[in-house]
Amino acid sequence: MNSLFIEEKELDALMKSIQPYAKKGSMPEYIPELNKMDPDLFGCAICNEDSMTAAGDADYLFTLQSVSKVISLALSLMDQGEEVVFSKVGMEPTGDPFHTIHALEEEKPSKPLNPMINAGAIAVTSLIAGKSGEEKIGRLLTFIHELTGNPAISICEKTARSEKENADLNRALSYFMKSHQVIDGDMESLLDVYIKQCSIQMNCKDLARIGSIIGKKGRDPNSGRNIIPPRIARIVKTFMVTCGMYNASGEFAIRAGVPAKSGVSGAMLGALPDGTGIGIISPPLDKKGNSAAGLKLLETLSQKYKWSIFT
Numbered sequence: 001m002n003s004l005f006i007e008e009k010e011l012d013a014l015m016k017s018i019q020p021y022a023k024k025g026s027m028p029e030y031i032p033e034l035n036k037m038d039p040d041l042f043g044c045a046i047c048n049e050d051s052m053t054a055a056g057d058a059d060y061l062f063t064l065q066s067v068s069k070v071i072s073l074a075l076s077l078m079d080q081g082e083e084v085v086f087s088k089v090g091m092e093p094t095g096d097p098f099h100t101i102h103a104l105e106e107e108k109p110s111k112p113l114n115p116m117i118n119a120g121a122i123a124v125t126s127l128i129a130g131k132s133g134e135e136k137i138g139r140l141l142t143f144i145h146e147l148t149g150n151p152a153i154s155i156c157e158k159t160a161r162s163e164k165e166n167a168d169l170n171r172a173l174s175y176f177m178k179s180h181q182v183i184d185g186d187m188e189s190l191l192d193v194y195i196k197q198c199s200i201q202m203n204c205k206d207l208a209r210i211g212s213i214i215g216k217k218g219r220d221p222n223s224g225r226n227i228i229p230p231r232i233a234r235i236v237k238t239f240m241v242t243c244g245m246y247n248a249s250g251e252f253a254i255r256a257g258v259p260a261k262s263g264v265s266g267a268m269l270g271a272l273p274d275g276t277g278i279g280i281i282s283p284p285l286d287k288k289g290n291s292a293a294g295l296k297l298l299e300t301l302s303q304k305y306k307w308s309i310f311t
């Protein structure tokens with residue numbers, strides 16, 4: 001069955017049955033501002049072309065966190081091309097958590113394994129075109145405004161400040177990469193851009209629109225124009241399958257088969273090749289850092305509507 005036929009009351013009922021899964025998760029601790037989120041928040045939006053089905057807290061604003069890595073990857077590939085980007089970051093999944101540092105030391109010459117772990121994402125962000133950090137984050141925001149059609153999307157400064165005060169691990173990853181010539185320039189300014197990128201806030205509907213565009217080869221359903229070149233949309237979607245759920249990506253590919261990306265705010269983005277985009281928020285996280293209820297919801301939706309790209 002095509003997702004266009006999902007009705008709001010159907011989605012609402014499904015979410016009510018899945019809400020208890022949030023209790024299996026716990027709130028993130030290393031970013032205090034995220035820890036303050038309401039653990040009972042649960043929102044979902046599913047869109048395709050001009051249809052949108054939304055239920056629960058689908059209008060609530062949350063920060064993207066690692067979901068932003070998908071968007072910064074698309075922009076840096078558009079800015080620099082594949083050769084430059086993949087000279088700095090690899091294409092291989094990792095069985096390690098998102099903040100892993102040991103692989104950086106083991107790879108010779110040092111290179112983050114993929115753009116979805118923190119080290120790889122920081123390297124990718126350094127490649128966004130712009131003379132200053134301000135210009136880089138400004139260009140990323142403009143790109144997001146274009147993808148969502150929502151010019152009101154902005155940075156949650158409070159969350160950015162909260163992360164900046166607790167960013168020693170990302171700081172260590174950045175300086176390690178600088179000392180191994182993976183990245184260069186001012187690391188504090190780069191961290192500032194990366195943290196602001198993670199603190200971009202939107203709602204489930206905005207996120208679902210981004211998923212729809214990535215899903216359908218980068219094509220904007222309103223203008224018919226490719227906001228993201230098809231090949232770059234394909235690269236991004238492939239990373240979502242292989243690395244989007246970190247060290248739970250393999251199991252998620254088998255259970256759901258949906259190109260997806262999670263963030264430590266409890267956000268989840270799904271992008272299907274038929275242009276179905278999915279945005280979910282539920283803050284409590286499972287042991288691997290993915291939204292406990294969000295993961296279950298996307299798995300259940302996929303099984304119910306036969307969304308797996310592996311058919």
Ligand code: DON
Binds near residue numbers: 066099118195289290
């Ligand atoms: O860099 C960090 O640690 C956070 N801003 C984002 C990490 C994240 O979302 C991991 N996802 N589950």
